[in-house]
Amino acid sequence: xxxxxxxxxxxxxxxxxxxxxxxxxxxxxxxxxxxxxxxxxxxxxxxxxxxxxxxxxxxxxxxxxxxxxxxxxxxxxxxxxxxxxxxxxxxxxxxxxxxxxxxxxxxxxxxxxxxxxxxxxxxxxxxxxxxxxxxxxxxxxxxxxxxxxxxxxxxxxxxxxxxxxxxxxxxxxxxxxxxxxxxxxxxxxxxxxxxxxxxxxxxxxxxxxxxxxxxxxxxxxxxxxxxxxxxxxxxxxxxxxxxxxxxxxxxxxxxxxxxxxxxxxxxxxxxxxxxxxxxxxxxxxxxxxxxxxxxxxxxxxxxxxxxxxxxxxx
Amino acid sequence: xxxxxxxxxxxxxxxxxxxxxxxxxxxxxxxxxxxxxxxxxxxxxxxxxxxxxxxxxxxxxxxxxxxxxxxxxxxxxxxxxxxxxxxxxxxxxxxxxxxxxxxxxxxxxxxxxxxxxxxxxxxxxxxxxxxxxxxxxxxxxxxxxxxxxxxxxxxxxxxxxxxxxxxxxxxxxxxxxxxxxxxxxxxxxxxx
Numbered sequence: 001x002x003x004x005x006x007x008x009x010x011x012x013x014x015x016x017x018x019x020x021x022x023x024x025x026x027x028x029x030x031x032x033x034x035x036x037x038x039x040x041x042x043x044x045x046x047x048x049x050x051x052x053x054x055x056x057x058x059x060x061x062x063x064x065x066x067x068x069x070x071x072x073x074x075x076x077x078x079x080x081x082x083x084x085x086x087x088x089x090x091x092x093x094x095x096x097x098x099x100x101x102x103x104x105x106x107x108x109x110x111x112x113x114x115x116x117x118x119x120x121x122x123x124x125x126x127x128x129x130x131x132x133x134x135x136x137x138x139x140x141x142x143x144x145x146x147x148x149x150x151x152x153x154x155x156x157x158x159x160x161x162x163x164x165x166x167x168x169x170x171x172x173x174x175x176x177x178x179x180x181x182x183x184x185x186x187x188x189x190x191x192x193x194x195x196x197x198x199x200x201x202x203x204x205x206x207x208x209x210x211x212x213x214x215x216x217x218x219x220x221x222x223x224x225x226x227x228x229x230x231x232x233x234x235x236x237x238x239x240x241x242x243x244x245x246x247x248x249x250x251x252x253x254x255x256x257x258x259x260x261x262x263x264x265x266x267x268x269x270x271x272x273x274x275x276x277x278x279x280x281x282x283x284x285x286x287x288x289x290x291x292x293x294x295x296x297x298x299x300x301x302x303x304x305x306x307x308x309x310x311x312x313x314x
Numbered sequence: 315x316x317x318x319x320x321x322x323x324x325x326x327x328x329x330x331x332x333x334x335x336x337x338x339x340x341x342x343x344x345x346x347x348x349x350x351x352x353x354x355x356x357x358x359x360x361x362x363x364x365x366x367x368x369x370x371x372x373x374x375x376x377x378x379x380x381x382x383x384x385x386x387x388x389x390x391x392x393x394x395x396x397x398x399x400x401x402x403x404x405x406x407x408x409x410x411x412x413x414x415x416x417x418x419x420x421x422x423x424x425x426x427x428x429x430x431x432x433x434x435x436x437x438x439x440x441x442x443x444x445x446x447x448x449x450x451x452x453x454x455x456x457x458x459x460x461x462x463x464x465x466x467x468x469x470x471x472x473x474x475x476x477x478x479x480x481x482x483x484x485x486x487x488x489x490x491x492x493x494x495x496x497x498x499x500x501x502x503x504x505x506x
Contacts, residue, residue: 013408013492015358015359015406015487016487017398017402017404017405018405020403020404020405289403290403299404
């Protein structure tokens with residue numbers, strides 16, 4: 001009887017067994033951010049203009065093309081204009097010539113081949129000056145192109161339409177501008193503003209392989225555990241999550257994050273760069289000794305526990 | 315004849331009967347009582363903690379004294395905890411008692427005498443309280459002692475004392491706890 005009944009009534013003070021040499025544990029968080037690269041600006045103009053005076057057709061088309069080209073020129077960087085499509089060659093009948101989907105796709109492929117290291121995401125600019133719903137064949141062709149996979153399936157084209165609401169409805173464009181009139185400076189300004197805020201597109205790059213420990217931590221760490229698999233990222237290095245591994249200073253632990261390319265326009269790129277915190281629990285000594293979380297908890301050897309044991313660092 | 319009757323009366327059993335009043339011999343007023351002895355701290359901490367102590371009391375008046383105690387413990391891990399340590403390396407989170415320094419007040423509750431064969435033992439029933447520090451292998455912790463005991467006169471200047479103390483202290487273990495334990499104290503000393 002270690003404590004007499006009287007003392008038991010008032011409590012003797014709880015005694016728990018502890019490890020006099022517990023594991024020396026620390027939590028380290030590595031903040032890893034994806035890189036961003038500018039992608040080439042690849043674009044194509046699709047014209048479907050009606051001009052009452054057929055004699056002004058060529059001039060109207062040229063003025064419109066010039067406006068689009070001038071707007072895209074402001075994007076800078078690597079650029080490639082794909083051959084434009086003209087659905088109304090003499091400006092007298094809307095959608096007189098069907099949109100050559102095969103030719104457009106071939107142009108996409110050519111752009112892809114032209115920038116083998118990049119993720120090409122073409123911008124289709126559809127210009128139409130008739131305030132009527134689109135003919136079904138034009139609408140379906142544009143939607144088909146809009147849904148086409150490019151860059152090996154990584155992306156799909158962007159569709160900007162410059163037309164009247166009656167025509168742009170249900171087209172699923174990424175951006176819509178109101179058509180005014182041929183040669184309107186505001187048309188070019190609107191396009192230029194759109195180009196400026198969106199292009200060149202930027203895409204994420206693989207951040208890694210990234211060392212999990214800094215030089216100071218490398219000096220002191222004996223064993224380590226990777227605490228949690230990061231959300232939205234995929235670890236491809238051979239570091240088991242939650243398992244204690246001996247630190248090999250000759251081959252410091254690194255992680256390679258398998259991050260799919262994500263595209264951003266210029267406006268959002270700086271705010272939305274994917275990032276992840278990778279938490280590591282480091283043991284600097286007595287790693288095989290007992291860890292006891294709360295008084296009275298069963299003692300467990302740290303390097304045999306599946307997972308990290310320390311709370312979030314303050 | 316008259317003389318014979320008077321002598322007979324004087325020699326009768328009634329004449330031999332006498333009332334003897336044992337004077338109070340354990341007098342403490344304005345005297346020092348200094349003693350040393352043995353103790354054992356039992357507080358359920360998996361340590362065996364015998365101790366040696368010295369204490370001194372000065373009686374400000376017959377029934378009240380101030381006192382100081384110093385105890386040195388020779389603590390070692392008990393067999394059950396030692397077995398755990400040998401098998402796993404784990405030890406109790408209780409601190410190992412090293413010494414106790416305390417000072418306080420002692421009060422005489424009652425004076426008594428008891429005949430032991432041909433002699434009479436004079437004793438005092440006492441109680442009191444001390445405040446002090448329980449010094450352990452890791453810290454000096456505040457401690458409070460309350461005790462009852464007896465002090466008995468064993469000779470002209472020799473006395474013995476036994477106190478049964480209840481000791482509480484605040485100690486940092488895995489968490490901060492209030493611990494309680496028994497501290498029986500047996501001393502032998504001199505009244506100066």
